[in-house]
Amino acid sequence: MCEQKAYLLLADGTIFEGRSIGKRGTAVGEIVFNTSMTGYEEILTDASYYGQIVTQTYPLIGNYGVNDDDIESRKSWVNGYIVHEECDTPSNFRCAGNLDSFLKKQNIIGLCGLDTRRLTRIIREHGVMNGAITDEKGLENKEQLLKEINNYKIKDAVKTVTVPEKVEAKAENGKYKVALIDYGYKINIMRSLLKRGCDVTVYPALTPPEEIIKDSPDGIMLSNGPGDPAECKEAVENLKVLSKSDIPIFGICLGHQLLALANGAKTAKLKYGHRGANHPVKDLNQDRTYITSQNHGYAVLADTIDKSVGTVSHINLNDGTVEGVRYNNGHMFTVQFHPEASPGPKDTGYLFDEFISLMKDRS
Template sequence: MFNQLKKAYLLLANGRMFEGKSIGSKGTTIGEIVFATAMTGYQETLTDPSYYGQIVTQTFPLIGNYGTNSIDVESNNTYLNGYIVRELCELPSNFRCENTLGEFLEKQNVVGIADIDTRCLTRIIREHGVMNGMITTEEIKDIDKALEQINAFTIKDAVKTVSCKEKSYHKVENATKEVVLFDFGYKYNILRKLNNLGCNVTVVPYNTTAEEVKAMNPDGIMLSNGPGDPAENIEVIENLKDIIKLQIPIFGICLGHQLMALANNAKTHKLKYGHRGANQPVIDLKVDRTYVTSQNHGYAVESDSIDSTVGTVSHINANDKTCEGVSYFNTKAFTVQFHPEACGGPLDTSYLFDRFINLMDGKEV
């Protein structure tokens, strides 16, 4: 709920100020401001580790109308640095509702702001690119000092921070496959999907070595989503080069897609404002079909940097034609930039998990 109508302020790195109402915790937070275009799935957004260090703006004007619950989470924490909405629903209506969104934000210690012009904010980001910003419930008396703090903020050690510290085993009855899931900031629904398809899953830390993977003797390897600049993960990239040599089937999602490309000497670059939302169109070049996908990323693989003897672009974004997937020739692997496991989100591309099962069975995909 609103903090007793307490004022909150949003200050952008370019000096633009917005005044609104405080939601969630009181205090001050700084992060990289991004926008997400999904109409639903806000609880999944709030608990997605890929938003580490970022302040998320929901472009849909009314958020919180079905409340929150203890089931629809994608991790055991919130990793974003702040939350921005146009209107926060304080009287949700849903039979699964356990708490309001405002109560959830308070419990998770998330500093947020409501009642600002999110359309204006989104247009600023689209025109000028993602930028840092500050949300505070305190009056900003020294703008220059605040701007100095805002501009000094950077997202560092993102994967290292959100990844698990120890491996864990998730077993299901009548399992037919053993899969190693690298936790770069994985969403719970990746694990659920694999378990539902008859896979026992070992979730491992980001820096698990090729030797350790080989000792587990898995049927397949899943490279998860995660936050931050993919090129920052030098240790992981070098490790993946050795993992590729094991010739174990690999499926990569989002950051896993980017890291796999970097391990094969391709390049990545930062997008102006990224792709975030549950309504992103992607073309599967193999079948010439456009799918609606859920996405959350600020970087993309450079299509022209992929060695044609190593792999080929399999999917592209229908809007800006950026790389959305790669199929590899040098190993049994394919990766996608979007989220086929998305929940909440479209289910159009869940067939990719079946493709991974087929790959582990030695079938052509």
């Protein structure tokens, strides 16, 4: 366990003292919290956290170590990582290293040993706040660092995390061709499609829609991703074109928000977002509630959805926000949560099955 002192400086001047883990130095970002008890490796490699410093509310992180099988993208995208207690002696039959070594390998600046519950209360009361993890040297220039913190803004998020070129993955018994538009996709989205007999081609986020249509996919998957959806103007314009095709479209998280914008709805930033594996969502068509995994800071505004275009299909039972939209053209639907993440006890993988059914009906 590292005993080198490190600090968290918030935009309002609040200072937390802790100990350094991972890479040493200073990291500025948007402070968010995740309430999951497990899944820290998936969180660290989820591209939706691009530009953010993630705080785990669960007090002990790292007890089952890390491995190469649970990562969700090609690298870690977080700007920093905060835990109350970091376990440096993990125990699990799949363990291939500890959290500290993983952070160092990924060049992530981390902080442990501070009161994460107090930090979470501050974020819940104030809303999402910028901050910086730094060392004593960084605090010597506190005023300059505060300026940097308050001026910080996440920029070019999707352009940064998307794949640079097309990537193909074949199923064992491929029946359908799916175009997965990568706004920051999680690998388990691809796995969920592959195991259902879909050959998947991952496209860079800003691939011209004409190119995708020309490749004749049976369905189009819109992935999750980071940043403000309203800033992704080119992606929204592309989806306006794809919406007019008769190709089935299924969107998750950022993909859900972007398709809503392409169809005339609006989005807004939440006070502190939904990040965790225990969010109750009601499927209005089934009149049934599911526990879902979520990671987003923006939401589609229900009263901006044109009823002649689509209807709300899922709602969040904590705050009533939109968690899903079904479009009246019959071949497009989206959800805000992550059906590929399977938090239990009643999982939402049925949405992938519905997507398969749409492709089957079209073929």
